[in-house]
Amino acid sequence: MDAVNEIIENGNHDDPDTSALIFLGTGCSSAVPNALCLIQPSDPPCKVCFQSLSTPPERNPNHRCNTSLLIDYSQSAGEHKYILIDVGKTFREQVLRWFTLHKIPQVDSIVLTHEHADAILGLDDIRAVQPFSPMNDIKPTPIYLNQHTMDSLKVKFPYLVQKKLKAGQEVRRVAQLDWQIIENDFKCPFVASGLEIVPLPVMHGEDYICLGFAFGKKNRVAYISDISRFIEETELYITKRGDQQLDLLILDTLYKNNSHNTHFCFPQTLEAIKRLQPKRAYLVGMTHEFDHHKDNEFLKDWSKREGIPLQLAHDGLRIPIQL
Template identity: 40%
Template sequence: MVLFLGAVRPAPSLIRFAHSRLQFSLSNSSISVSRYGSAPFKRFLQACLQSNSANVKTGIQIPAEQSEIIFLGTGTSEGIPRVSCLTNPTKTCPVCSEAVELGNKNRRLNTSILIRYPRSSGICNILIDAGKFFYHSALRWFPTFGIRTLDAVIITHSHADAIGGLDDLRDWTNNVQPYIPIYVAMRDFEVMKKTHYYLVDTSVIIPGAAVSELQFNIIHEEPFVVHDLKFTPLPVWHGQGYRSLGFRFGNVCYISDVSEIPEETYPLLKDCEILILDALRPDRSSSTHFGLPKALEEVRKIQPKRTLFTGMMHLMDHEKVNEDLIKLMETEGLDVQLSYDGLRVPVTL
């Protein structure tokens, strides 16, 4: 269920907003992700996941009719590299030192993905989370992959690395499109009313100032539909007493910020094809995030066909960790790898 709240706006903006408002159907949609079809498609998917830095620099050509997920960011709130590591005279952090290089897979911005899929009206672009570094991610990947519009933004939680980039959406609503729908839980919307009060109530801004034109839609912990694509919220804990949402669309399950998965959420993960899961560090979990050992434990329990980890800190060296993870395919049949900024994964929705 989605509750449309809109925003409080001055009369001119309200008129324009009313004319441009869209209504979304809440009818049940049957969506599935294929088992990657034929052998050529399997090889194509594997090629997308290979650790070849050239892929990051030039991008992979994907047919316009092919749905895909693009990882816009796969790092922590402060991103990688860390300034403190780069200015440390002892230079003890090889990951951050390597991450300075554009195209290095240890270079990570705030966790976020873009879902792209064809519709009769053209390609639809749905963003999950717009954090502090969103604009930098957009600068890097939108021109590279030919992305211009944002058809909706879905929010997982109200931390700065998930909503800190909402103000930057003004570039789209001022120059590309009249507004952007935002889908957010009520508890997180209440936070936005404080942190981004001028986006919720644009009547408070200085006359003539240009801010993001956002259409707020309240979601609950039940399925909702955005531009013909069904999303099922996956409620998880992101620290004690703090609720965050993952999302299932088709047979893709995305859980970017999690310290514990409640028992009632596991049935929603059944028959998951692609699992995108939080894995902060290589040795242990924190109070708010899975570490790699816990993430692997969850993979064994959920049993997805493929898993891509996200939200990695600077102790997670992309190449070294993936070299260890690939061994799990031989020993346990687990297809698990770290994702990276700019990774494109073809899917069928």
């Protein structure tokens, strides 16, 4: 049993005072398996994608949904709040797999990194994890997002944003959301379900600012799922050089061998981790180029050499943590 699976199976689900991070998805926008590998197979066929198709996801860490993190935040007296970061195209699939496995009863608040499809196209399915009401008379779920994302969602999902029905318009059951605008500024933290969260603006292509997030007092965590370049102030805020060493960094890595104009790829990700010097790190956002077991063997050696424990995360991974 490798260390990653050991964390899932031996994580303390029963301790009411322990928070946890649950990786609902760790893949790229097109997810893994890559559909093209299956409908136009290469010779030899793509090992990762065919294994992803043939092996059940709960036993196959190479099966990857859109990147998303659930924070199981344990507050006083064992009360838990569930904070969801991003709601991509594969959200319903993630609920059926991992909410049921980890006994997640609801979503208490939502935080969005940006407005691309793999971060927001599951928003319609939020109604599936809200109390049933044909007339929509339920308390809306708070959702935190920057102004650019809000402007985009008004166009993509007008029926989720609209506050009042127009004259003669029928009531239709849709997700009930309470839209809260946040700033692209680490100096402007916000509170979601009792947890203070700090926005971490980064470049996602040179024409686009995306948000990562930092949170946790007892253990300091940073989650950065979509990045091509660090903004200097953001990097200083989360680096050991800035006296703000992270206990855990979760970071983007798209391709294993190539470069990309809007994402970190493996070489840039490793260089960034060496600069930031977190105490521990996990990688997300991987394409089918990554083989979980094979590449984690490489990362074992890298971790020993650099003194920073680093692994590829996988869907369903649960990490108990004090926040």
